[in-house]
Amino acid sequence: MRFELDTGLSSLQGKRARNEDFVGVQAPAAHEVERGWVAALADGVSGAEGGNNDGLMAAQTSVMSLLRDFHGVPADWDTSVALDRLLGHQNAWLASHNRRPGPDGQPREALTTLTAVALRGRRYALAHVGDSRAWLLRDGQCLLLTQDHRMERRDFAGLTRALGLDDALRLDHSAGELKVGDRLLLTSDGVHGSLSARQIGELLRNTPVAQVAADALTAAALAAGSHDNATALVLDIKDLADPGLTDLAALGRTLPSPGPLGVGATLDGYQITALVADNGVHRLLQAREVATGRLVALKMLRPGRADDPEERAMLAHEIWLGLRLAEAPRHRRRGGESGFVRVHAPADGATHFYAVFDWHGGQTLEQLLAKGPLDTAQALAMASSVSRSLSLLHAAGVIHRDIKPGNLHLGDDGQWRVLDLGVALSPRASAAMRELHAGTPSYINPEQWADPPQAADPGSDLFALGVTLYQSLTGRLPYGEIEPYQLARYRREPASVSRLQPSVPMPLDRLVMKAVAREAKLRFETADELLMALERLAARDQPTSIKSSRPPRDAALSWQIAFGISALLNFLLIAWLLFLPR
Template identity: 30%
Template sequence: MNPSNTASSRLRVTVGQSCLAGTKDQNEDCTGVRIGAGEDLRTKGVAAVVADGVGAASGSKVASETCVQGFLSDYFSTPDSWTVKTSAQRVMDGLNRWLYGQGHAEGLSDEKGYVSTLSAMVLRSRTAFIFHIGDTRVYRMRDGVMEQLTRDHRSVVSRQTSYLNRAMGLNLSLKVDYKEVDLEVGDCFLLCSDGVHDWMTDDLISEVLLSSKGLEHTAAELTERALAAGSDDNVTSLLLRVDELPESDMEEAARILGERPFPPLLDPGMKLDGLEVEEILVESTRSQLYRVTDLENGRELVMKTPSSNYRDDKEYIARFVAEEWIGKRVSHKNLVQVVQRDRKPTFLYYLMESLDGKNLAQWLEDKKGKPAVEEVVGIVKQIVDAVRALHRKETLHQDLKLENVIISDQGKVCVIDYGSCSVAGLKESPSDKDEEVLGTLDFSAPEYRMPDSEKANTRADQFSIAMIAYHLLTGGKCPYGDKWEKADNLRDFHALEYIPSYRYQAMVPVWMDGALKKALRVSPSSRYPSMSEWMHDMGHPNPEFMESRHLPMMERDPVKFWKLISALLFVLVVILMVLGDF
């Protein structure tokens, strides 16, 4: 029987791998394989990665591990409607930006930072998708003939000297080699580091691959042979053999799940994919939110569905699908979690955990606009923790406002709504930017509203959180008064005058207001360079903000002022009582 005609209902592979430090003290290579479980095997397939941290770089080990772990994790979190090429390239771009940024944050030069080679392969349906940068390699053995599928990104200076000219984390401009090859049953793929292929001839590698031993044994033999040949580097080999292939027509029919139909408008009592609608939470022109019950386990969830107004809007659909991916990429106690069920949806929607509590606008109203200062700082700290988790995934929230923060009766905060999030490396087209101003006008940073302003970064989210803090401390006031909403250019914004929060709430210390003022500056470069520095100043007096010592004590430190007044009144009462006895 011709192997290429052999097919089953699913893709099945056998894996073997070996990764050794060799003669080095530290293993800066990393390798990994992830086989999709259940429906993921059909929609995502099998992913295999080999990375080799560049030895001259101080973060080489971290870089290679980040490449492997990040690729395997983030690729399987991408929307099912994205192609393999789109998913992998966007994931790699995000990883590259993180590695590059980490190196520069530590003051390291490009070649000394967090740098790694990366060869990744995704087997999906009857196709192998190869993504490659650096000098790790991918080979294919088919019908006894071995073929190298990648080329080394290495510049040779002399016989003894060469250097990598492309790698992950080397610079922000990422150029990845991409190739698609068909699959046949019996194909065997080898991914290996230069510690192996630089010390073994192709004939020797081919000889080992053609041995009848198991893949684990074969992978180990490759690394051992390389070391025996004198390899002074880490040695890594990863083998995948295709044992079964699915029917291509059935697989490709389900390739773009983004073509699932929009669900109809739902009413309480209606059922969809084993979910029963309990309540309509929100209905807007852009989407609907429903509280639903999973009939299989009784779990209460929230379903978000797209608005039929955008049924033919590809950009809207792409953004909607991206929301689910963003929610699946991050996991933090203060971020709403996207829920994945075993049962695949037949319509376009996604599910989130159901949260108990109320949003901060309702909470502030219940407090009659006068929550305790310490309570507000505790809430803001939780919001910062949540947003920093997004930032670690190169994601800006861009719509932080009172209504998008839920607080439970126990005081636990949860940030919701990924609809306006921006992920570094995702497509940026004119239609994305011209669609509308992301976020809410009252809380969005000035850079979103000014034409030709610098591109928004993490300090834009810092501004919005500071806006939330100011609103909570002052009972809903704006730090720039009524002129804030009308400002739409640089001149307007720089003409605004900051109103100290202690003018509205006497219990806010001057130093805390100084920290708020800095986080709320119009120019992003004048705000705090990091969230952690801002939160430190929100909880600890910064001498920089204590220069106004000519201010009355009540404004400099209201808590201390009222404690002193209380003590004086107590002494006065005691004196009057003593005099009364005479």
């Protein structure tokens, strides 16, 4: 799903000499969709009437710098952290600016309030300083989300906090879940200083179009006697994107894991039909969705591991990766398939934390190899499909780390799919995941066993695929069963594929031996390079459609003529020898 937002903006100068409010909304670029939207409203603090433009400058630069830089922060930053750091840098710049006297020798007053909201996944995050405000209209109830930083006394009225006021910035932060139909509102004090919370709520409820609501709020504020600039930004949530990693991690922390479930048990509208696998950490169950009758696979933590926060975080990361791959560029797919099993976003109202995948009948490569090696055509088809999936994965900055026959599945539809992203690394993976030495030893490239060990990289997946392809053709592992750090196995090159399986053509033999070479520099560098080599081999096995430049009949006639000429010459030679004068 795609996040859909309708916006309405109105900013009126009112009775002021100039409008020192500034507001903006920034949508993510196509490759930044997951980072979400950001909006901000700033109200520059006015100096003397007709004075300098420091307040306007502070409001403009604060909003523009936030919107410009928000989508450029590291992907693993939490939204609140991003807002805090970006606004902290802007505050430091304004405070430094204010310490220097202006051109006229007078002190500078580049100060502004600011209220910012970031909308990512299915959550919002607020950062606020000053007396601008944020509101939320949900189910007819209008809620004020911020608190003014303002002191009102007989002898003094002014802001106690603002951007540029102090060297150290103290922001108020808050966050919450988003729902379709929510309406967020940002206002300057020119609006809420003249309209009551009840009036604002009524206008929000009675004007369904965002732009009409924004215009109505500012017009009503001026009509009520506002002496300040009046600005309103309305954000209507029309549709929500799939949950982001932050949303899923929050579900993992708050929802309980399912307990033991037997066949016939129900869970959130799914009825368990079979236990598929149990690896000591996770259980994989087949279930039928009661409402639709479709089969799905449910992956959940075993009861003994259900309270492990790292395991919960890894399952959340796996769900997030699956949702992200569903948005992979179409040009990297084949037949519309991504080469991975589709994962479904957790349903609203889910009572437990687990992953839901599409169910595909078929067998894993491990099950197929139990019956014997694959023939050349089958092996090429498998390796080409998995290479294409790895190309898509690596383009997204993700490393699988556990490619092996047990994690490759041939569906009844003839499609190969890569399973189990549970230990995959992405730019958003936690430090604990990065430190985990994941994978199955016999498929791990030797560099990861070196001293010091090298981290897994895309080449690790390609080596594992090479080992898998070698095993698929020969029924054996190239270096045998490997135990952790058993580098002695890698002291000599493995036996060639054609030696163990003479029916394998030499070009394929050379390709596989390159993929499993002991030295990394001798192997394929990218999944695309390996895929191209595999596709060339597959094309060689296809009958050519190009006709010979000389038809077969003409070729036979040529041989007959050549034979006749040769026979005539031999006859003449014999005759000459017989009748040669003695």
